[in-house]
Amino acid sequence: MVTESSVEKFLDDLSSGHPTPGGGSAAAIMGAMGAALVSMVCNVTLGKKGYEGVEAEMRAILHESEKVRRRLTEMVAEDIAAFDSILAAYKMPKASDGEKVVRAAAIQAGLRRATEVPLDCAHACAEVIALSRRASEHGYLNVISDGGVGVLAGFTGLRSAALNVYINAPALKDRVFADRAAADLEKLVAHCAAETEAVYEIVRDKLG
Amino acid sequence: MVTESSVEKFLDDLSSGHPTPGGGSAAAIMGAMGAALVSMVCNVTLGKKGYEGVEAEMRAILHESEKVRRRLTEMVAEDIAAFDSILAAYKMPKASDGEKVVRAAAIQAGLRRATEVPLDCAHACAEVIALSRRASEHGYLNVISDGGVGVLAGFTGLRSAALNVYINAPALKDRVFADRAAADLEKLVAHCAAETEAVYEIVRDKLG
Numbered sequence: 001m002v003t004e005s006s007v008e009k010f011l012d013d014l015s016s017g018h019p020t021p022g023g024g025s026a027a028a029i030m031g032a033m034g035a036a037l038v039s040m041v042c043n044v045t046l047g048k049k050g051y052e053g054v055e056a057e058m059r060a061i062l063h064e065s066e067k068v069r070r071r072l073t074e075m076v077a078e079d080i081a082a083f084d085s086i087l088a089a090y091k092m093p094k095a096s097d098g099e100k101v102v103r104a105a106a107i108q109a110g111l112r113r114a115t116e117v118p119l120d121c122a123h124a125c126a127e128v129i130a131l132s133r134r135a136s137e138h139g140y141l142n143v144i145s146d147g148g149v150g151v152l153a154g155f156t157g158l159r160s161a162a163l164n165v166y167i168n169a170p171a172l173k174d175r176v177f178a179d180r181a182a183a184d185l186e187k188l189v190a191h192c193a194a195e196t197e198a199v200y201e202i203v204r205d206k207l208g
Numbered sequence: 209m210v211t212e213s214s215v216e217k218f219l220d221d222l223s224s225g226h227p228t229p230g231g232g233s234a235a236a237i238m239g240a241m242g243a244a245l246v247s248m249v250c251n252v253t254l255g256k257k258g259y260e261g262v263e264a265e266m267r268a269i270l271h272e273s274e275k276v277r278r279r280l281t282e283m284v285a286e287d288i289a290a291f292d293s294i295l296a297a298y299k300m301p302k303a304s305d306g307e308k309v310v311r312a313a314a315i316q317a318g319l320r321r322a323t324e325v326p327l328d329c330a331h332a333c334a335e336v337i338a339l340s341r342r343a344s345e346h347g348y349l350n351v352i353s354d355g356g357v358g359v360l361a362g363f364t365g366l367r368s369a370a371l372n373v374y375i376n377a378p379a380l381k382d383r384v385f386a387d388r389a390a391a392d393l394e395k396l397v398a399h400c401a402a403e404t405e406a407v408y409e410i411v412r413d414k415l416g
Contacts, residue, residue, distance in 0.1 A: 004214050007214075030361065066223070153238065204371075204374070
């Protein structure tokens with residue numbers, strides 16, 4: 001599993017001429033970093049004097065942020081598997097008409113997966129953004145900049161995942177699915193862009 | 209070194225209640241991911257048929273992106289060291305007047321370092337953004353979304369680093385340095401925000 005390799009090794013692999021890991025994996029990791037920073041704000045706040053009143057809220061956020069962090073971490077491998085399946089499909093034999101049909105279907109299945117995974121990633125990143133707002137509104141003041149980095153990382157994970165939908169969806173033959181995915185994503189990006197800037201302003205105001 | 213631990217271990221450490229690694233380390237890693245993705249676009253483009261004319265440009269970008277990636281990866285440890293030095297300074301004895309003076313100076317030295325490191329990180333991320341433009345303008349079309357993720361990661365690294373300057377600079381007694389740092393950063397963020405959206409549009413247009 002790529003997330004079991006060191007950060008340095010992951011960066012080396014990302015920079016290489018091999019197509020995976022690529023931007024889709026980076027998107028999931030940025031989302032996971034955002035979720036981890038939300039968890040950090042909660043963990044630091046829990047037990048702090050003067051923050052007894054938000055303890056239940058911090059535990060509730062933490063439960064969600066750790067769940068979405070695990071999902072996003074898993075998506076790194078899912079993104080690589082989806083992309084590798086497209087590469088494998090393109091290498092399938094295409095001598096006979098029968099082979100051509102099988103190969104085209106395999107390519108379409110891979111493309112669909114390479115669209116579904118970043119769509120899931122985008123939705124998970126939207127959760128990170130929503131959790132960042134709650135953590136930044138009520139979390140310990142001295143780590144509030146970490147909540148700000150969390151929301152920025154979540155939104156960039158989302159926009160990055162969206163780019164992976166935009167590059168894969170046009171080649172999908174199932175236009176109903178592809179068009180619905182694109183429309184769904186546009187709404188999500190617009191909503192989360194506004195929400196991210198709102199959370200960023202909350203953090204900025206608290207920093208004085 | 210924290211970047212020698214696995215991606216999963218890094219995310220665990222980020223989420224914990226321990227103050228380091230925190231948002232500053234996440235900022236440097238996002239910048240490094242951006243640089244790695246620029247390198248990926250160059251590495252994939254080199255040797256591709258139809259891209260012979262941009263080979264020298266790709267080699268020049270790659271040389272710079274790998275250099276800035278190394279710098280940003282080193283900054284993860286530098287950010288942790290700076291922050292840990294502030295924590296250590298706060299734990300210094302303060303019984304006598306002499307001890308108080310020594311402790312206050314140590315806190316100021318730590319805060320200054322914890323402002324300089326994210327400032328350096330922000331400038332390195334600005335380089336990533338500039339390199340993303342060149343890679344996205346001339347790179348292989350099939351990996352152009354990776355160039356887009358690269359510029360988004362670079363800009364979020366920059367904004368995240370800026371939040372770390374905003375949280376540390378107000379406590380600095382050297383107001384000349386602190387005010388210059390803040391003014392420098394505001395200009396950089398404004399310039400890079402516009403530049404990032406411009407590069408994102410280049411990528412989006414190429415995706416159709």
